[in-house]
Amino acid sequence: MKTFLLIAISCIGFGQTPRVGRPATEETIKAMDLTVFPDGRGLPPGSGTAVKGKDVFKEKCSVCHNDKGEGRQGQYPALVGGAGTINTPKPIKTVGSYWPYATTVFDYVRRAMPYDQPGTLKPDEVYAAVAFVLNANGIIGDNDEMNAMTLPKVKMPNRDGFVLDKRPDVKAKK
Amino acid sequence: MKTPGTRKPEEELPNTKPSRRNLIALSASVAAAGLTTLAACNTKPAETAPSMLGTAPSKYGNRSPHEAAARSLPPESKTPSTGASRTPLQDTYGIITPSSLHFERHHSGVPDIDPAKHELLIHGLVEQPLVYSLDDLKRFPAQSRVHFVECSGNGRSEYSGNLAPDPQASHGLASCSEWTGVPVKLLLAEAKLKPEAKWLIAEGGDACKLTRSIPLAKLLDDAMIVYGQNGEPIRPEQGYPMRLLLPGWEGNTNIKWLRRLNLADGPAMTTHETAFYTDLLPDGKARQFSFENEAKSVITRPAGGQKIAAGPGMHDITGLAWSGRGKITRVEISTDGGRIWKDAELQMAGFAKAFTRFRMPWIWDGSATSIQSRATDETGYLQPAAEEMLAVRGRNFGYHNNQIKTWFVRADGTVSHVEQGA
The missing domain is CATH 3.90.420.10 (Oxidoreductase, molybdopterin-binding domain)
Known part of the structure; x- marks a missing residue:
């Protein structure tokens, strides 16, 4: 019997797990889940336009990104401009010139902005701020409503600008 | 050739020019067994232990107050x-x-x-x-x-x-x-x-x-x-x-x-x-989605910002190599601007996707030159030169730079990232 037990214990080897994870409730998941996918999954109810976003941007964003999203003194990034520069020797990467998905702008503003108070904007404020930035880049109109249905359909200018990693791409001479 | 015992790194040695006798003594001992220590060359005996009690044990240790290696911080920023x-x-x-x-x-x-x-x-x-x-x-x-x-x-x-x-x-x-x-x-x-x-x-x-x-x-x-x-x-x-x-x-x-x-x-x-x-x-x-860090190496001594204070003679070139694709299998060093490459000794090379320490003894003749290292990993990938990388990737690639790093040694022993006059 003793021998049998010893064998049984020693058989609990690699790959065994302690099964200590506790089931996560829908409530926990909803409270923590911030991810917005390119097809719009994860976008919350709410809406905003560039017109409504002007005040939100001025109050919450312009201290760093300037009144029109042009950035400040190289220290705070520009969100607007740079169209047509990406394939030149001096590319200017902004939301308008470089970012491939509008959903990414929503995801990032909601989780990380304003820089010193991340996570404090309400969904309507996020939609409006995103609409303001897209409009300032000439991508949507002044009164185009951004919501969970319309935002994923926005075609960003650099949507087709990305390719997968092709390394190893540089062959060294021996 | 073996390493000369427990010598301190050259640039940490007292900034005194070694006498001809010391150099000869060092060369002789290296040739004999490679087991000598610098103490054998010192003209002054080391300080003896102090005649006073040291400090008591502590809960969480600190390094010696004589050491000051530190992380470097970025330029002042508003963020x-x-x-x-x-x-x-x-x-x-x-x-x-x-x-x-x-x-x-x-x-x-x-x-x-x-x-x-x-x-x-x-x-x-x-x-x-x-x-x-x-x-x-x-x-x-x-x-x-x-x-x-x-x-x-x-x-x-x-x-x-x-x-x-x-x-x-x-x-x-x-x-x-x-x-x-x-x-x-x-x-x-x-x-x-x-x-x-x-x-x-x-x-x-x-x-x-x-x-x-x-x-x-x-x-x-x-x-x-x-x-x-x-x-x-x-x-x-x-x-x-x-x-x-x-x-x-x-x-x-x-x-x-x-x-x-x-x-x-x-x-x-x-x-x-x-x-x-x-x-x-x-x-x-x-x-997009460029995940692996490719094979890379850098000589950390002698390197930019340092001085080969002891002057011409034998020095240990050492550095670190690593690859995101596996083990480092070879590191080569050139001390003549990339014309001749010699194999360095690898230490602690058994871990995949980890640092590997490399070293090679070098007799520096005192003339200006450049030193470089290049790593090969277990996939056979060889670290490329800066110009090879530039030709494929251009200047705006931004990330994932694993090109060969060159240090320029000047006749006065100073080591720099740029050629003299550049």
């Missing part, structure tokens, strides 16, 4: 929490970076997390969404492994021809630790993956909730969730109380302060895998 600090690679020995000197790269500062309140959520395309505490993770069979972590922006200024002046500035966004934790695949086995699960969206608990999408294959391979670093809990700057460790992959994907793993059918296209950490080619297309 310091988005900054980086760099490891003084030239001041480290062996392959392990002291935890206190491990490089930092934060996008919204270091959060203060109470481990008793921290939870990790696994959800999305799993049969059973689960929550784990730190104590829960410690009940899994723990593994300890030695791996480097490197920011893919390490050396990025060199693409544009802006050469960094010393190893800390050029390569200090890389560090190597012994990490302890749980293979991610064990947690995924508990939650049971649905067949549609192909990617994992990993999210940190810092202010910006930094998020990256990771292909499932890496998680089923060697990915870990680690809570230990060099024998103690990981440092707050490294993700306390738990971080994702993706051996060999760009630092940004090794999510710190890990709080959420979301199994999905595709990538989330987060800010840090679209707007940033993508590499712009001359034709305007940008490469």
Whole structure:
């Protein structure tokens, strides 16, 4: 019997797990889940336009990104401009010139902005701020409503600008 | 040829010109057995032990007050929490970076997390969404492994021809630790993956909730969730109380302060895998999801910012090499501007995706020259030269720069990142 037990214990080897994870409730998941996918999954109810976003941007964003999203003194990034520069020797990467998905702008503003108070904007404020930035880049109109249905359909200018990693791409001479 | 015993690094020696007799004595002893110490050459005896008591034992040790190696901080900024600090690679020995000197790269500062309140959520395309505490993770069979972590922006200024002046500035966004934790695949086995699960969206608990999408294959391979670093809990700057460790992959994907793993059918296209950490080619297309850090090496001594104070004679060239694709199998050194390459001795080369220490004895004749190292990894990949890389990637590629680093030795013994007169 003793021998049998010893064998049984020693058989609990690699790959065994302690099964200590506790089931996560829908409530926990909803409270923590911030991810917005390119097809719009994860976008919350709410809406905003560039017109409504002007005040939100001025109050919450312009201290760093300037009144029109042009950035400040190289220290705070520009969100607007740079169209047509990406394939030149001096590319200017902004939301308008470089970012491939509008959903990414929503995801990032909601989780990380304003820089010193991340996570404090309400969904309507996020939609409006995103609409303001897209409009300032000439991508949507002044009164185009951004919501969970319309935002994923926005075609960003650099949507087709990305390719997968092709390394190893540089062959060294021996 | 063997190493001359326990000699101190040349640039740390007293700045006195060695006498001809000392040099001869050194050469003779190296030729004889290679076991001599510098003490044999000293004309003055070492100070004897003091006739007074030392300090009592302490709870948490500090280094000698005579040592001052430090991380370098970025230039003053209005957004310091988005900054980086760099490891003084030239001041480290062996392959392990002291935890206190491990490089930092934060996008919204270091959060203060109470481990008793921290939870990790696994959800999305799993049969059973689960929550784990730190104590829960410690009940899994723990593994300890030695791996480097490197920011893919390490050396990025060199693409544009802006050469960094010393190893800390050029390569200090890389560090190597012994990490302890749980293979991610064990947690995924508990939650049971649905067949549609192909990617994992990993999210940190810092202010910006930094998020990256990771292909499932890496998680089923060697990915870990680690809570230990060099024998103690990981440092707050490294993700306390738990971080994702993706051996060999760009630092940004090794999510710190890990709080959420979301199994999905595709990538989330987060800010840090679209707007940033993508590499712009001359034709305007940008490469995305470039995960592995390719084979790289740098001579850390003698290197930029140092002086070969002892003058001509035998010196030890040493440095670090690493590859995100496996083990380092060879490091070659050139001391004549890349014409002749000689094999360096590898030390601690047994770990895959970890630092390997290399060294080679060098008789410096006192003339101006340049020194370089190049690494080969177990896939046969050879580290390329700067001009080879530039021809393919252009100057705006940005990240993932693993080109050969050149140090210029001048006749007066100073070592620089640029040629004399440049």
